[in-house]
Amino acid sequence: MADSIDLASLIRGDKAPWDAFARRYAGLILSAVRSQARDGADIDDLVQEVFLRLCKDNFRLLKTYDATRAGLSTWLTIVARSTARDVLRRRQPQTMPYEAAPESALAVSPPMHEHVKLPDELLSPRQKLVLTMLYERDMDVTDVAKSLGVDPQTVRSTHHKAMLKLRSHFAIDDSGMATKDNPAGKSG
């Protein structure tokens, strides 16, 4: 039994538990996919797609859920968002007008002249995650701390240590960036 829904009966194909499941979790799935949908019609379709994925092939996906490992609501939210992402990616046209392309997609990466090899485990997974959240998702320290279940001070400390490692590795000083291979920071 998970969140008072009889999953065993549900995945056997009983109608009543499925109805109860739909009633109970439609709202959760709706809010999970809402942020990813473009319009109202999309939302309805995405919610239906999530339910369809849960029950198709004899409830194959639902059978992978293990109540001893995670709560059903948490699992469903992740399944719903992942499904919505897949559906929208499939629907997305292969081409888009130049103006519609996000700036990041148009950015030209600078040519990599440096051949500095990254040592294994230069940054720990936690340090990488913190920096990703801060610099790629533009989250603030408080939100990062909340999502990781730690103190904001811990996040600052993690960030600080990560930056020390990066600075040390790339041998950066206040005058600008320079690599170990090119200490003066000159090109060529």
Add this chain to the structure above:
Amino acid sequence: MSEPMGDDNRAEEAALWRRFRALERNSGFKARDVGDPLTLAAYTEGRLGTKAAEAVEAYLAAKPESIGDILAAQAAALAAHDAPEAMIARAADLVAPRTSPAFDPRVVPFRQTPAAQSVAWHTTLSRLAIAASLIATGLVGFALGSNTYGNILQSHVSASADTDPLDQPAGFFSSEDSSS
């Protein structure tokens, strides 16, 4: 070394991070794929051990779009959710009620409709009807023809007419030929 996360350093630190990322990409680094929903859900709820959690964090750092899933799952636990009745009904309709104890949701049997079974009968019956009507028409036609011929023959004999009304002239020059 300035204070981390200060405004002055943010741009420089972001550039440093981007540089690390670019180098990591160039080195062909790939995080282990631990992105199955159950593992991510367990991570969200803090149920993983240190090693497993590290693997998930490496995966999340490599796939930042999945971070949103974790954040959404955390927020979902705190909020109440409602859905329109139509949406609930549509989802509920995806599973049909069981019709018999032997119902297997994997198999959707095609119903043996009476119409499908009687198709062969209909075809045979219609062919038989056509054949019968042809035979009946032939028999009736033959009977009528025989009857008519009998009647004419009878009247021909009784009237002792010079010419048989059914006897066609022999030809255009037949009288001349015979006279000559």
